Amino acid sequence: MVNLSILADQTGISEEDARILRGLRAGIEAAYEELIDRYEQPIYSMVCRLTGNQEDACDVVQNVFLKVFRGVHSFREHSSLRTWIYRIAVNEAHNRRRWFARHCRKEISIESEGPPQANPIECAKDPGRSPYQQVLDRENRGLVEQALRRINPVFSAAVILRDVENLSYEEIAAILQVSLGTVKSRIQRGREALRHELTQQPDSGLAEVMAYQ
Helix, strand or coil: CCCHHHHHHHHCCCHHHHHHHHHHHCCCHHHHHHHHHHHHHHHHHHHHHHHCCHHHHHHHHHHHHHHHHHHCCCCCCCCCHHHHHHHHHHHHHHHHHHHHHHCCCCCCCCCCCCCCCCCHHHHCCCCCCCHHHHHHCCCCHHHHHHHHHHCCHHHHHHHHHHHHCCCCHHHHHHHHCCCHHHHHHHHHHHHHHHHHHHCCCCCCCHHHHHCCC
C-alpha cells in the first residue's frame, strides 16, 4: 500500500491531493465524486467569467473534467491538483473564446443573480477587501463581468484568478505557466484596463468605486 505521507513529501502535493489522486488512478468512484464536488462549481464560475456564456461554460467544464480523468495517470505531481485543474480550465476557456472569435459569434453577457445589494460605493471604504471583490458580489456585478470580457483575455484571466478566485501569485504563475513578474504585470495591466472600462459607466457608481484603488 502506498504511504500517502511519503508520496506527498516526495512530490510536493498535499496528503489530501495524494489520497484523491490515488483513488482516481485506481478508478474508485468515490474519488471521482469527491473531485467533482470540490471543483465543479468554482471551475464553472470562473469559466463563466472567462467565456461570457453559461452554455459554453457547461461545455467547457465537461471538457475540463474529461481531460482531468483521462490525464490523471500522466499527471506529474509537481503542483497541486487544484493548480492542474485550473490550468486546464483556463486553457479550455481561452480555446473556446478564440473559436467563437474566429466564427464572429456575439458574446452573451451573464446576468447577475439575486436582489440588489448594498451600494458598492459604501462598501469600497472597507480596507479589508479589494474594490473588485466588493463590486463583484453586489448590484454592479454584471457590469464588472461584462467589462472583464471586453479586455484582453490574457489580462482578464490574471485579474479573475487573483481578485475573484483569490489565488496567490505563485498559484497563478503555475496555472498560467509564466513567471511571477509576468503575473504581476498582467494583473496590473488587467486592473488598469478594467478600471478604464468601468469608468465609462458614470451613472452606475463604479467610477467612484474604482477611484479608491
